[in-house]
Amino acid sequence: MVASFNLEVFDAKKIDKQVALLQDIYPDDTVFAVKKRIAKEKPSLSIERQALRLDPKGKALKDEQKLSDLGIAKNAQLYVRDLGPQISWKAVFLTEYAGPFFIYPLFYMRPSFIYGQEAGAKPISHAVTLACICWCAHYAKRLFETQFIHRFSNGTMPRFNLLKNCGYYWGFCAFVSYFINHPLYTAPYFGLLQIYIGLAGFIVAEFGNLSIHILLRNLRPEGTKERKIPKPDGNPLSCLFNLVSCPNYTYETLSWLFFSIMTQSVPALLFTIAGFVQMTIWAQNKHRAYKQEFKDYPKGRKAIVPFLI
Incomplete structure (x- = not known):
């Protein structure tokens, strides 16, 4: 004994x-x-x-x-x-994503206390309407993924991080939506061609991001912390795993890049750059962790940008 x-x-x-x-x-x-x-x-x-x-x-x-x-x-x-004090990751994600989902449409409706009494009478550009739909669809997808798809390896995070995370998402939402929905907003230079190229790229990237999240969910049985080398699962959009360790971040960056093209918005581009910088840090950390944990990890993969980073 x-x-x-x-x-x-x-x-x-x-x-x-x-x-x-x-x-x-x-x-x-x-x-x-x-x-x-x-x-x-x-x-x-x-x-x-x-x-x-x-x-x-x-x-x-x-x-x-x-x-x-x-x-x-x-x-x-x-x-x-x-x-x-701790708070669950799910609660953090639901809170930080719910903000942009509800805040953005407020600017789209052009309330008088933001833009003035006559703002509501100004015509709304086709790109502005599509931008509102795309923005809300993105965060609706994130809320859905948080509730039904994501499996969190860590149960909680420091409660203080909730303020930091919400400040980032909610603040950038107000910054981006204020300018895109402004009555003086100027439509993209190349008109409908630029708008629809941006829209098409955004939609493809959103589906790519969703497909990666589903693949990652299927790698980890419920209630476990099991880790495996992520590989393409037959979905063409998952083939990006052949090139990078974190294609979900790659697709996320592409979504906002095409959103910026569709709206021809500098604030949206700044949001894209800020997100890319942070996701690059996360991706490089995960990439190093994969290589340390798995001796047979594919050597040709980069972290987030194929062949570069």
Whole structure:
């Protein structure tokens, strides 16, 4: 019979402060099991708030790791960092995407308190109407994906990030929609040709983005954190996986690039650039993680832009 042992847990910020002394811990216990024990001892430190580490400045341990695999012996020590109040990723996504979905149409309707009393009498360009439809369709798709498609590897995130994320999406929405829906908006230089080229590209990119999200969902069985090398699944739009690790970000960038072409809007282009910069950072991180985790990961893939980045 495997003997149990005691496990001391200290504060990662104040290493001389003991948070809990856990008795009857076994080598086959997982990090998650230890978190549950800590939460029982310290109700204010819920499971979601905990980041367990082998040393105060080390990396957070994964929930599924066993203590025996971590080399933790009798009378060992762990360090816990309080991550602060948490909120579920799903709640964050639903909130940050709902804002643009409802905010943009307000500008399209040209309320007098934004554009003045006579704004509603001005004609609305065909490109402006299509832009409103495309914008709302994009965020309706995001809300649908969040509720029914995405499977989150992490259950929660710091509550403070909700303000930051909503500020980004809601703020850019107001910035972009204010100028596109302005009574003085000028239609694209090349007229309907430019509008419909932008619209067609936007639609294709949106379907491409959706197809990648469905593929990624199917890679991870429900209730697990299993990871596999993503590969095309027969859908022609998923073939971008042959070139980049994160084609969902590639398609997302293309969506807003074509939206910018359709509207000939500088604010929309700035939104596209800002999003591309952030998604490039995420894509490069994921690309490195894939290469470290899978020895047979395709060497020809880039992170987000084929052959370049």
